Amino acid sequence: MSCFRLSRAVLMAVPVLLVAAAQAAPLRVKDLGKLQGWRENVLVGTGIVTGLAGTGDAPGNRASRQALANVLAQFNLTIAPDQVSSRNVAVVVVSASLPTFAREGDTLDVAVASSGDARSLVGGNLLLTSLRGPNGRVYALAQGPVSVGGHRYDANGNVVQKNHPTAGSIPNGATVEVGLALPAPTPPSHVTFVLSEPDYTTANRVAAAINGQLGPGLARARDASGIEVEVPAALRTELVGFLARLEDVTVEPDRRARVVVNERTGTVVSGGDVRLSRVAISHGDLKVTIASQVTASQPAFVSHVGSGVGTAVLTNTTVDVEEPAGVGYLATGGTVADLVQSLARLKTSTRDMISILRAVKAAGALHAELVVQ
DSSP states (O other): OEEEEOOOOOOOSOOOOOOOOOOOOOEEGGGTEEETTOOOEEEEEEEEEEOOSSOSSOTTOHHHHHHHHHHHHTTTOOOOGGGOOOSSOEEEEEEEEEOTTOOTTOEEEEEEEEOSSOSOOTTOEEEEEEEEOTTSOEEEEEEEEOBOSOEEEEETTEEEEESOTTEEEEEEEEEESSOOOOOOSSOOSEEEEEESSOOHHHHHHHHHHHHHHHOTTSEEEOSSSEEEEEOOGGGGGGHHHHHHHHHTOEEOOOOOOEEEEETTTTEEEEOTTOBBOSEEEEOOOOEEEEEEEEEEEOOGGGTTSOSSOOOEEEEEEEEEEEOOOOEEEEOTTOBHHHHHHHHHHTTOOHHHHHHHHHHHHHTTOBOSEEEEO
């Protein structure tokens, strides 16, 4: 007998709880965005990880053979790539992010990932690797032992693996050789503050807060993302102090109604005041049962007659379908928090909860953005 069952979620007399809208706490301007021009620059390079215990690239990997031959050639050891055979090295891709105000001598965290057929980077050491920017210029040099948060061991066809042993990191593994902290040729008369999440209401509130706390007429919202701030002439030579005061301005940002559900972890995150319109929800339980009985027919009384008579195998199948259904009713003024709490009390699975939220959104009763991760 085999049984196929969809998860059960029957809504009966869903309780309605009125949740007051929580007021957003005032935040500093620096927590809502950054000044225009502030950005991290991506660096990347290719290198070799050595010292692996037989878990590196296969001896026939052309990339690792050529890379190891090039390294040895720098130390006056000339070996043809086809003569290199080692399972203790791996060709890797090394990446890092160069901050805006990085200076020579600063250290950066480095990410290392295998680009070949290595099985594990545990115990490996990255040789000196140049990290380049999109313009091809070398900005940092990376080297050091690779930290891997996993392992992989195999023997006689049995494999035990934890996490991803072919990727790791080197904390403070790169040293900046060329910095980006260049002084401005002239003190700027204006700076532009950019919101992390563009919103017209928040941009208008930020401009009003700056004008109210630093001086009238200094800030003006250009669009939903950028707020242009004038630097007073008397403070242009002390730009750092003015920007520090600008970052410390407090404002109460606006908040969009949004519901985020994660099917993998079973997490549902929503503002407590996300409203639901008057809606009826029906989500039933479907149970399909298929029973198969196999019998053998052995006509013994005619088995002696000819060669065309013999045993026959017969299969009898019975299909039974049950579809009970329940209906839940939400009054006007209910919230997503009410619905989720009710479904949780009924032990509704995350998959069914997502299906219900999607259906409510499609019906126009969920007044928020639904994000499914």
